[in-house]
Amino acid sequence: MRITKSFAETRAASLGTVGLVPTMGFLHEGHLSLITAARQASDTVVMSMFVNPLQFDRDDDLVRYPRDLERDVELATAAGADIVFAPELEEMYPQEQFTRVIVNQLSDELEGPNRPGHFEGVATVVAKLLAGIQPDRSFFGRKDAQQLAIVRRMATDLSMPGEIVGVPIVREADGLALSSRNVFLSAEERAAALALSRGLMRAADLAGGGEREGSALSAAVHNEVGDSLEVEYVTLAGQDLVQPLETLDRPAFLALAAWAGETRLIDNIHFDSDEFVADRGTRLTERSVLYGTGEI
Numbered sequence: 001m002r003i004t005k006s007f008a009e010t011r012a013a014s015l016g017t018v019g020l021v022p023t024m025g026f027l028h029e030g031h032l033s034l035i036t037a038a039r040q041a042s043d044t045v046v047m048s049m050f051v052n053p054l055q056f057d058r059d060d061d062l063v064r065y066p067r068d069l070e071r072d073v074e075l076a077t078a079a080g081a082d083i084v085f086a087p088e089l090e091e092m093y094p095q096e097q098f099t100r101v102i103v104n105q106l107s108d109e110l111e112g113p114n115r116p117g118h119f120e121g122v123a124t125v126v127a128k129l130l131a132g133i134q135p136d137r138s139f140f141g142r143k144d145a146q147q148l149a150i151v152r153r154m155a156t157d158l159s160m161p162g163e164i165v166g167v168p169i170v171r172e173a174d175g176l177a178l179s180s181r182n183v184f185l186s187a188e189e190r191a192a193a194l195a196l197s198r199g200l201m202r203a204a205d206l207a208g209g210g211e212r213e214g215s216a217l218s219a220a221v222h223n224e225v226g227d228s229l230e231v232e233y234v235t236l237a238g239q240d241l242v243q244p245l246e247t248l249d250r251p252a253f254l255a256l257a258a259w260a261g262e263t264r265l266i267d268n269i270h271f272d273s274d275e276f277v278a279d280r281g282t283r284l285t286e287r288s289v290l291y292g293t294g295e296i
C-alpha cells in the first residue's frame with residue numbers, strides 16, 4: 001500500500017489498468033465493496049480520500065464530517081487497494097477554482113433543490129480526479145443514485161475516456177443503508193431510520209407484484225415512515241436523466257431523503273430490467289466497521 005499526495009505521484013505509481021474509487025474517507029463496507037469491484041477489473045486500485053469543501057452546502061456539515069486517515073488506510077489496504085490518494089486542499093485546489101462543471105437538468109430534481117451547489121461541487125471534483133488520475137474505470141455506489149447519473153452524463157458529455165461503473169448499495173444487517181453519517185445517529189434515531197429501508201423493501205415487493213404507479217410506490221414508503229422522521233422527498237426517477245416518473249416504465253430508481261434528528265439520510269432501490277426486479281442492495285451479516293467495537 002502506498003499513500004500518495006499528488007496527482008503526478010499517483011499516476012507514476014499506477015501500473016497497467018487503473019481502477020479509481022473516489023471517496024471522502026471514513027470508510028464503511030459500501031466503500032470496501034467498491035474496492036472489491038475495482039480489484040476484479042483493474043491491475044492497480046487507487047482509492048482517493050478527500051473531503052471536498054466544494055460540495056458541502058452547509059458549513060456545519062463540512063466541519064462535522066468524520067475523518068480518520070489512519071483507520072481508512074488500514075481498511076483500504078485490507079480490502080485490496082494499492083494506492084490511497086489523500087491530497088491536501090492545495091493539491092486539489094492550488095488556486096481559486098474559476099472552472100466549475102455543471103450538469104444541467106440531471107441536477108434539478110431530488111437532491112438538487114435541497115442542496116444548492118452540491119452537484120456542481122461533486123462534478124467538478126470528480127472531473128479533476130478523472131483528469132488527474134486518468135483511470136480506465138471509476139467505481140461509484142448506487143446509494144448516491146443521482147450522483148452516479150450525473151457523473152456518467154458528465155463523462156459522456158465531456159468525452160472523458162474510461163468507464164463509470166455503478167455498484168449496489170450495501171446495507172447493515174437490519175436494512176439501514178451504510179453511510180459514514182450513520183455514526184451520528186442516536187439509538188432512537190437509528191431505530192426510527194429503519195422505517196426507510198422497510199418502506200423501500202415494501203415498494204420493491206409491490207413492484208414485483210406488478211405495481212407500476214410511482215405514487216403507489218412512494219406511498220408505500222410514506223406509510224411505513226409515518227411521522228417518525230421528517231421526509232424531504234420520496235420520488236421515482238429515471239436512471240439516465242433523473243426525471244420524476246409517474247409510471248415505472250423504464251430503468252428507474254425510487255429515491256428518498258429524510259432527517260433523523262440532525263442527520264440527513266438518503267436511500268433508494270433501483271429497477272433495472274424489463275421485469276423491474278428491484279436491486280435492493282446487499283446486507284452485511286456482521287456489525288459494520290463503522291462502529292468499531294460495541295453494539296449497534
Ligand code: PAF
Binds near residue numbers: 055122144147
Ligand atoms: O460520493 C462521495 O463520497 C463524493 O461525492 C465523491 C464522489 C468522492 C466526490 O467528492
